[in-house]
Amino acid sequence: MAQNVENIKDHATLFQEQEYQELFTNKKEFEGGHDPDEVARIAEWTKTWEYRDKNFAREALTVNPAKACQPLGAILAAVGFESTLPFVHGSQGCVAYFRTHFTRHFKEPFSAVSSSMTEDAAVFGGLNNMIDGLANAYALYKPKMIALCTTCMAEVIGDDLGAFISNSKEAGSVPKDFPVPYAHTPSFVGSHITGYDNMMKGILSNLTAGQKKETTNGKVNLIPGFETYIGNLREVKRMASLMGANYTLLADNSDYLDSPNDGEYRMYQGGTKLDDAADAINAEATIALQAYSTSKTRDYIAKEWGQKTSVSRPVGIRGTDEFLMALSELTGNPIPQELELERGRAVDAITDSQSWIHGKRIALYGDPDLVYGLVSFLLELGAEPVHIVVSNSNPEFEAELKALLDSSPYGQEATIWGGKDLWHMRSLLFTEPVDLLIGNSYGKYLWRDTKTPFVRIGYPIFDRHHLHRYATFGYQGTINLLNWIVNTLLDELDRNTIIPSKTDISYDLIR
Ligand code: SF4
Numbered sequence: 253m254a255q256n257v258e259n260i261k262d263h264a265t266l267f268q269e270q271e272y273q274e275l276f277t278n279k280k281e282f283e284g285g286h287d288p289d290e291v292a293r294i295a296e297w298t299k300t301w302e303y304r305d306k307n308f309a310r311e312a313l314t315v316n317p318a319k320a321c322q323p324l325g326a327i328l329a330a331v332g333f334e335s336t337l338p339f340v341h342g343s344q345g346c347v348a349y350f351r352t353h354f355t356r357h358f359k360e361p362f363s364a365v366s367s368s369m370t371e372d373a374a375v376f377g378g379l380n381n382m383i384d385g386l387a388n389a390y391a392l393y394k395p396k397m398i399a400l401c402t403t404c405m406a407e408v409i410g411d412d413l414g415a416f417i418s419n420s421k422e423a424g425s426v427p428k429d430f431p432v433p434y435a436h437t438p439s440f441v442g443s444h445i446t447g448y449d450n451m452m453k454g455i456l457s458n459l460t461a462g463q464k465k466e467t468t469n470g471k472v473n474l475i476p477g478f479e480t481y482i483g484n485l486r487e488v489k490r491m492a493s494l495m496g497a498n499y500t501l502l503a504d505n506s507d508y509l510d511s512p513n514d515g516e517y518r519m520y521q522g523g524t525k526l527d528d529a530a531d532a533i534n535a536e537a538t539i540a541l542q543a544y545s546t547s548k549t550r551d552y553i554a555k556e557w558g559q560k561t562s563v564s565r566p567v568g569i570r571g572t573d574e575f576l577m578a579l580s581e582l583t584g585n586p587i588p589q590e591l592e593l594e595r596g597r598a599v600d601a602i603t604d605s606q607s608w609i610h611g612k613r614i615a616l617y618g619d620p621d622l623v624y625g626l627v628s629f630l631l632e633l634g635a636e637p638v639h640i641v642v643s644n645s646n647p648e649f650e651a652e653l654k655a656l657l658d659s660s661p662y663g664q665e666a667t668i669w670g671g672k673d674l675w676h677m678r679s680l681l682f683t684e685p686v687d688l689l690i691g692n693s694y695g696k697y698l699w700r701d702t703k704t705p706f707v708r709i710g711y712p713i714f715d716r717h718h719l720h721r722y723a724t725f726g727y728q729g730t731i732n733l734l735n736w737i738v739n740t741l742l743d744e745l746d747r748n749t750i751i752p753s754k755t756d757i758s759y760d761l762i763r
Contacts, residue, residue, distance in 0.1 A: 304679035315675035317643040318617045321439035322447030323401045324350045327364050329451040330399035332503025334523040337395035338364040342403025357712040358509045365389050382416045386425035400434035407438035433458035443644035445545035448478040453549045460533035469534040472499045477542025480711040482506045483723035496585040500528050533557045542621035566725040567625030598727040605738040610634035616690040617641035618710040620649040631660040639680040645670030705744040
């Protein structure tokens, strides 16, 4: 099995070699596996309506949910702030999972530390881990802020972060005036979008304490929510600048998650300045670009800061129009010609491609705000959403999405499957096939199984490179989404018309 270092092979080719193939065959002898014919028979049965009914009747089991856990969202919020180190109070394995998840998606290092709780801390509480962990993190990594959240373990034993931080400061782990915002992020409720919301609220309430002034600073706060497209943050900043808006992005992790390769490792890069975040309490208004990852934060801003808050998702033509009009209303500035021209180009691109997309049946899954934006865009194209799976759904979202679907003739065939998972989606795709599936990388297995053409949009995207660098927001993002969708449909058409003079009668080149 030893490999020549001059000839290191990827596992995709390595495992095809004879010695591995023999090893796999021999291994089967001891696995006690089932008869392959019986396996094939059951596999066919799982494609039927009979199996679908049983699949949808399951209650105590989730298979491949399209969501992650709370602390993962919390640490994404934290790294949007200047020189901020996420600190997760709980078990080390959880934090290793969060870091690798982000690293696999962004292809960037992601720094987050843990208090490394083990059996003794689970029995006696994790205070000592916190005292030592904060002292080490502060001394070693020299952050300007440490943002704390929890894993399931710390939540199950009921560790109180507020009290632990006070005790740690008393013990001298960090200076008394050093900012240590926190959020309890129990993963047995909610999802990564809840964790993002909890942490954003925790950070803003910590930094803005005592900062309220008599007059506003004339700025607009923009909260992206659990946003994993670097291109979206840059597009939002570009559009806000073109609108002449004086804004604060809460928070901006676009540089942190996209550092240049110039030979120097920067542990902290970019991010919203802590002073700007502290002054966010004095802004004119706050616009969130996602609703369901910012609900507690918006409530807090409206009640505690007395600020007007709203939600605007700049996806597709209508969504981008609404976002720009909201900015225009707040700033008093007209929409500049540059953005009007971009709008015209996006409408032109849609017109060019519309005949290939109109009437196509679509299945999609993902976070509530992502799905809402995509459904809105698909309806603009005349595509017909059919199966909509949102594992981290809630009744408010379902009512909002239903109203959107009801407003369009193309939304009439849609069913919203709240709280369902990707194994449910598999049954849906086999029993009621569609023309296109949209979702994150895990949809690859649905594509392989059901042969449904697949567009990767969402989080995480592990198995394709650089998609997160593009925008899905704004008129330029509209063209990107359109490009991915229409060209996947055309790729499939080419695959289905690949035999000259048989399936390809006209030798089609032009679509
Ligand atoms: S669900 Fe709980 S135990 Fe699992 S990774 Fe998340 S925090 Fe850790």
